[in-house]
Amino acid sequence: MTNTKELSVEDKLRAIYDLQLIDSRIDEIRNVRGELPLEVEDLEDEVAGLSTRSEKLKGELEVIEEQIKAKKNSIDEHKEAIKKYTKQQESVRNNREFNSLTKEVEFQELEIQLAEKQMKEMKASIEHKKEIIAQSKEKLELKSNHLKHKKLELNDIMAETAKEEEFLTQKSAEFQEQIEERLLAAYTRIRSSVRNGLAVVSIERGASAGSFFTIPPQTQVEIASRKKIIIDEHSGRILVDSSLAEEEKEKMENLFASI
Template sequence: MAKKKEVTVEEKLRALYDLQLIDSRIDEIRNMRGELPLEVEDLEDEIAGYSKRIEKLEEDLVSVDENISAKTHFIKEAESMIKKYKEQQDNVRNNREFDALSKEVEFQELEIELAQKHIKEFKAQKEHKKVVLDETKERIEERKAHLDHKKSELDNILNETEKEEKALIEKTESFKKSIEERLVKAYDRIRKSVKNGLAVVTIERGASGGSFFTIPPQVQVEIAARRKVIIDEHSGRILVDQVLAEEETDKMNKMFKKLSA
């Protein structure tokens, strides 16, 4: 049985830096989208809200029309009753019957006045609701146009980057399998704890790319020797030397070009 080849510290560092470059590229792609997915979602929710408002206003207008129709019908019936009572007054036998019919006529006239007042109020409500409905329809058309624009922006970015992002995510999983589990866990933990997602950084002008604190010369020598994984005591990030970083960046950039082609 063939003995499994032992992975050197340098190979681990290169694999970790490659993983960082891939994840940083994924972050870059997602940052290109920015807030667009959330903006699209918010606009869709806003339009749904306007649609419900329009539906409610249209239902209210139907209800108002029904109320106006009911009151108009009521007035016609009241007018018919008044006519009937007045005809009966011509055939009464005494003043008591005449006064009773007069009170009925007076009552129906008051009912007509009240109904006319209600119709006036309903018509005012109708005009107000129609104005609000027109404004809401205008607003929803504006938001729909804005949504179409934002969706178009998002679709263009997705079309340009979706294939590459999917391929990069697969590469991330593949690279993680080639690195021992404890280092992957450490990498993931560091990456989640820092704002820019950089868990593996280089030495730049004698300082850590993560914290900008100066790295002692002896530690810089150890980093360049690539014999052990060294953590920056200030930022908690994994440190690699500039030469290794440049070599891996050049190699990974070639891969990124192929994936985005």
């Protein structure tokens, strides 16, 4: 990116510190939202998972009920076969035919016993699945209500901060355009490597803000002269003098108040 006007070091320091104040304000806004967006996303996934599980269980119930119907039909068929074979025994001509029919009757009775046992197991499975469905339904209702409240909470926060965040994001982009690529890259790198997002800090009581390491007097004089960009050797942050910081803070506070 090529700037139309070459900025002095002091102007660069003011621009980079202003950018820091704007980005820190955006961080504050996003911190207010905190983990809410992730909570909402997790709840949405959980609700979807519970809904899918309930639908799957309902589908399994329908399959089992169809299987029970089929077993009932097969029992009726086996009973009809028993009647048929029993009647045939009345007109047999020898013991071999009678015994053969007796075996058929016994086989049909065994088939009925097996079908009844399977039906009993299926009915137990249905009751178990119904219990799980009821529990899932209760859990789904709780999670859905929780999700509804979390969404409302997030929407309220978004409504309160959306305008300000949009304005500040635009301002951040504008200030980035004023800063040379090399300095902006250093700012971005430092900001992403520190937990509080502070890449540019002022001198407070002889040390960089948030640090206990004293900055040598000669370095403090250089920082105050605003003739070159100075990096704190301990924290790795870009340093500005407290007077410049106060001036820019007041300017930015007025900007924030105008939103």
